[in-house]
Amino acid sequence: MITEDFAAYAARVRVRFAAPTAPEKIQGMLESFMSGTAMDCLEAGTRLIGHIKSVVDNNDQIIACSVTDHDGKVRCQGHFEAPQTQVDVIINVLQYSLAKKEMVRVVDACSKRSFTGTVSIIIEDLEIGEKDLIRLG
Amino acid sequence: MDLILIAGFLGSGKTTLITNTISKISERTGKKIAVIVNDFGNIGIDGKVMEKYGLKVKELPSGCICCTLGPIFLDTVRTISDNLHPDLIVVEPSGIADPDAILATMEHYRGPPLGFIKVVILIDTVRFPILIQAMKKPLMLQLRVADIVLMSKADEVDAARLEEVERYVRALVGDKPVIPISSTNEHNLDVFVDRLMGA
Numbered sequence: 001m002i003t004e005d006f007a008a009y010a011a012r013v014r015v016r017f018a019a020p021t022a023p024e025k026i027q028g029m030l031e032s033f034m035s036g037t038a039m040d041c042l043e044a045g046t047r048l049i050g051h052i053k054s055v056v057d058n059n060d061q062i063i064a065c066s067v068t069d070h071d072g073k074v075r076c077q078g079h080f081e082a083p084q085t086q087v088d089v090i091i092n093v094l095q096y097s098l099a100k101k102e103m104v105r106v107v108d109a110c111s112k113r114s115f116t117g118t119v120s121i122i123i124e125d126l127e128i129g130e131k132d133l134i135r136l137g
Numbered sequence: 138m139d140l141i142l143i144a145g146f147l148g149s150g151k152t153t154l155i156t157n158t159i160s161k162i163s164e165r166t167g168k169k170i171a172v173i174v175n176d177f178g179n180i181g182i183d184g185k186v187m188e189k190y191g192l193k194v195k196e197l198p199s200g201c202i203c204c205t206l207g208p209i210f211l212d213t214v215r216t217i218s219d220n221l222h223p224d225l226i227v228v229e230p231s232g233i234a235d236p237d238a239i240l241a242t243m244e245h246y247r248g249p250p251l252g253f254i255k256v257v258i259l260i261d262t263v264r265f266p267i268l269i270q271a272m273k274k275p276l277m278l279q280l281r282v283a284d285i286v287l288m289s290k291a292d293e294v295d296a297a298r299l300e301e302v303e304r305y306v307r308a309l310v311g312d313k314p315v316i317p318i319s320s321t322n323e324h325n326l327d328v329f330v331d332r333l334m335g336a
Contacts, residue, residue, distance in 0.1 A: 006233055048271045051147035051232060055182045057189075064186045068148030068264060077153075077186070092182050094147055094232070096271070 005096055006050065009103040010126040013089040015115045020083035027063065027079060030056065030089065033114035034065050035072035040106040041095055042070060050094035056087050090126070100127070138218055139225045139252040141333065142239060144279060145259030146268060147232030150289040152183040153320040154259065155229055159192055161330045168224035171195065171217050175202045175210070175230045183229060193221075201231050203238035210239070215248040233275075237282045255333065258283040262294045262317070265302050280309045285332055291317035292324060 013033075038052050052067040058080065065076040089111075093103045104125070111121050143151050155172060163170055174184040175197040184196035195213055202210040217226060230239060236256050243254060258279050261268060268276060280286065286306050291299060299317050306315050314332045318325045 048267065049148075053148075053182050055185050057185060062186070062189045064182070064189075066148065068261065070267065078189070090182060090185075092176070 005047070007095055007098055007100050007103065008127070009093045009100050009107065011091050011093075011104075011107055012124040012126055013091060013107070013111050013115075014086070014120070014122040014124070015089065015111070015118055016086045016120045017084070018117050018119050020085050021117060022083055023080035026084055026087060027076070029115050030054070030063060030065060030087075031074040031076065033089070033110050034067050034074045034091075036110040036114055037091070037093065037106055038067040038070075038072040040110055041093070041098055041103065044098060044102045044106060046095045047097035048095070050096060052091070052093050052095075054089050054091040056089050058084060058087065138223060138249060140214070140228065140243070140254045141225065142228050142230065142236055142254070142256045143259070144230050144234060144236040144239075144256060145232065145287075145289070146261060146272065146276065146279070148264070149232065149259040149261040150320055151229050151232070151259055152186060154287070154289070154318070154326075155227060156187055156192065157320045157323060158326055158330055159227065161326060162225070162334060165330060166224075166334055169222070170225045170227060171221050171223040173197065173210070173213055173217070173226060173228045175200075175206065175228070175234065201234050202228075203230060203234040203236070203242070207238075207242040210242060211246055214243075214246060218248045235278055237278065240282060255284045256282050257285045257287060257333065259287045259289045260302055260306060261290060262288050262298055262302050263290045265298065265305075269305065277309060280306060283310055283313060285313065285329070286310055286315045287329060288315065288317040290319060292319035292322050 038049055054065045056063045061080050063078045065074055067074050145151050159170055172192050172194045174194055176183050184194045187194045197206055200206040288302050303315050316325055316329050318329055
């Protein structure tokens with residue numbers, strides 16, 4: 001590893017909408033979620049955004065999004081063509097100088113803020129260990 | 138069998154570069170290519186994206202192949218070599234990997250003989266000022282083993298930024314190729330493939 005004070009958090013955000021939701025609306029919510037996560041991590045004290053990336057994979061359609069910049073700019077590849085009633089967003093948050101519990105809090109808050117018109121949002125922690133901060137070197 | 142390491146800091150554009158250049162390499166050289174992706178998080182997102190773009194990918198998530206996953210990485214290279222017989226393996230390590238440590242790990246490789254091992258390092262031109270401030274030493278560690286340096290996201294910065302980045306990189310890598318690229322609009326990807334494959 002080339003750096004210390006690095007922390008990672010991976011989660012699956014299961015979003016169920018109350019009704020079929022237009023692809024462009026889902027794309028907008030996803031970008032808002034990603035950008036909000038980045039900006040909230042900065043506000044929480046991250047020294048440097050490593051990489052925040054996500055993938056939504058619904059059968060043959062995929063949207064992969066990424067944020068690296070401190071202005072929260074989101075870059076996405078792919079799009080949905082049909083309305084969706086449910087999306088599973090896998091998000092990977094890689095940051096410097098931010099404890100995992102802070103990233104958990106940020107992802108939870110941003111998902112609730114960004115995804116609207118839902119009947120449920122369930123967040124599953126995909127990390128195996130309970131490491132708050134991975135210290136190396 | 139040759140091996141190419143596509144390394145660079147988190148978010149520097151490694152996955153996008155690979156998805157946009159593998160087919161070019163394959164078409165130009167006829168080589169059979171396998172890809173190994175090492176994501177730091179428990180869920181390998183990069184591998185999923187590459188597979189959606191039609192690549193055959195072996196994921197090594199949850200760790201770093203430059204340290205904890207070193208032995209598994211060697212086993213993976215050997216297994217791919219034995220089972221798939223590729224002409225070329227492209228490796229995308231996690232963005233926090235030390236490529237020099239991966240090269241050291243490869244010294245313990247005991248499979249069929251390797252041809253060349255090349256290291257490509259991506260430098261994110263958009264975030265260069267902040268990275269050079271916060272990650273100067275790690276960047277130097279990556280650049281010192283580069284065979285080719287790619288200045289990524291070149292379409293998002295101005296000429297002055299590209300000159301600034303190239304000046305910095307040149308001081309560390311000398312006359313090795315330093316190429317501004319954009320994977321999204323494919324700027325200079327053909328130039329990169331030519332240099333990489335020795336055309």
